[in-house]
Amino acid sequence: MMDETSDEPPTSAVLLDNCHFSQVIFNNVEKFYVPGGDVTCYYTLTNNIAPRGKDWVGIFRVGWKTTREYYTFMWAPLPSGVSDHMVVQQQIQFKAYYLPKDDEYYQFCYVDQDGVVRGASVPFQFRAETEDDILVVTTQGEVEEIELQNKNLLKENEELKESCASLQKQNMDLQEQLRKTQELQNSFESLKSNTEKVEQELNSLKEENKHLKELTKCEEAELHQLKEQIQKVTSEKEHLETRLKTALDRMDQLQVEDVQLLPSAFVTCI
Numbered sequence: 001m002m003d004e005t006s007d008e009p010p011t012s013a014v015l016l017d018n019c020h021f022s023q024v025i026f027n028n029v030e031k032f033y034v035p036g037g038d039v040t041c042y043y044t045l046t047n048n049i050a051p052r053g054k055d056w057v058g059i060f061r062v063g064w065k066t067t068r069e070y071y072t073f074m075w076a077p078l079p080s081g082v083s084d085h086m087v088v089q090q091q092i093q094f095k096a097y098y099l100p101k102d103d104e105y106y107q108f109c110y111v112d113q114d115g116v117v118r119g120a121s122v123p124f125q126f127r128a129e130t131e132d133d134i135l136v137v138t139t140q141g142e143v144e145e146i147e148l149q150n151k152n153l154l155k156e157n158e159e160l161k162e163s164c165a166s167l168q169k170q171n172m173d174l175q176e177q178l179r180k181t182q183e184l185q186n187s188f189e190s191l192k193s194n195t196e197k198v199e200q201e202l203n204s205l206k207e208e209n210k211h212l213k214e215l216t217k218c219e220e221a222e223l224h225q226l227k228e229q230i231q232k233v234t235s236e237k238e239h240l241e242t243r244l245k246t247a248l249d250r251m252d253q254l255q256v257e258d259v260q261l262l263p264s265a266f267v268t269c270i
Contacts, residue, residue, distance in 0.1 A: 009056040009075075011067040012115030021154075023049040024110035024119025027089075035126050038096050041074075041108050043119065045088040051078055054113030057092050062105040062123045062149060065156060067115050072098045076110065103127040120153075122146050 027042040045051055058070035072094065079088040100106060108121040123146060 009058065009070070009073050009111065010054055010113050010115045011070070011111070021117060021120050022046070026108050026110075026119060026121035029108065029121045029124055031124055032128070033099070033124060033126050034128055035099070035101065036096055039094045039099060041092045041094065041121075043090055043092075043108070043110060043121075045079065045090060047087055049112070049118055051076065051088075052113045053078060055118075056111055058109050058111060059094065059100070059106050060109050061100075062107055063153075065160060067109070067111050067117060070109075070111075071100055071106065073111075100126050120150075123149060 023046050025044045025046065027044060029042075033039050041057055043057070055076040056073045057076050058067070058073035060070055064070075074092045074094060076092065077090065079090060103125050105123040105125055107123045109117050110119040112118050
């Protein structure tokens with residue numbers, strides 16, 4: 001159910017601190033409201049709350065666990081002409097056609113624009129009041145029952161807070177694991193990239209080594225050929241040196257013979 005406005009009120013999935021429930025006090029709450037009539041809700045803003053534009057008052061079925069479970073709501077009017085830290089009396093009227101039609105127990109709750117409950121009323125019903133109901137209202141038992149219901153609500157609220165804290169811790173742990181996993185993934189990707197570079201360099205070195213081996217084979221063949229050429233030239237040199245020595249020896253012999261022949265020839269001429 002909704003009120004006349006089209007905007008949804010700000011809500012919260014989990015209730016917060018218990019002390020918030022005492023910052024707005026609901027006054028003159030009836031035990032029964034007759035179906036078919038408008039309902040005026042009276043409440044007091046204590047000096048512990050600073051009202052804001054998106055605060056609202058909702059009707060909740062008793063046993064609710066989050067402020068998202070409102071049945072209907074009205075925007076809380078901002079008090080005017082008051083100073084800070086003053087206690088302010090306020091009221092809101094809920095139209096009959098927005099109110100529950102069953103006889104379950106409900107209560108008013110003041111919720112601020114952060115979705116946090118700042119005050120809750122005693123439970124009430126929407127049905128005609130009978131004499132038996134009037135007698136029950138005057139008993140101490142109902143007061144104790146209401147206190148027990150409020151105590152149970154506070155206990156459920158504490159359990160929800162603990163559950164929320166546990167879920168938040170689990171979420172933080174999962175986030176940390178995810179971060180570490182991401183770091184490992186990044187390290188793996190970096191190592192993989194480096195490995196690929198090393199493999200490329202290794203393949204390049206293998207190709208270069210193969211090329212060097214081929215060049216070495218060519219150079220060895222050329223060296224062998226040069227050695228053969230040197231050996232051939234050396235052999236030819238030795239052969240020429242031998243022939244030259246033989247020729248020189250022959251020339252020396254001829255010169256000696258010429259010297260020996262010169263006196264004989266000179267004597268003959270005389």
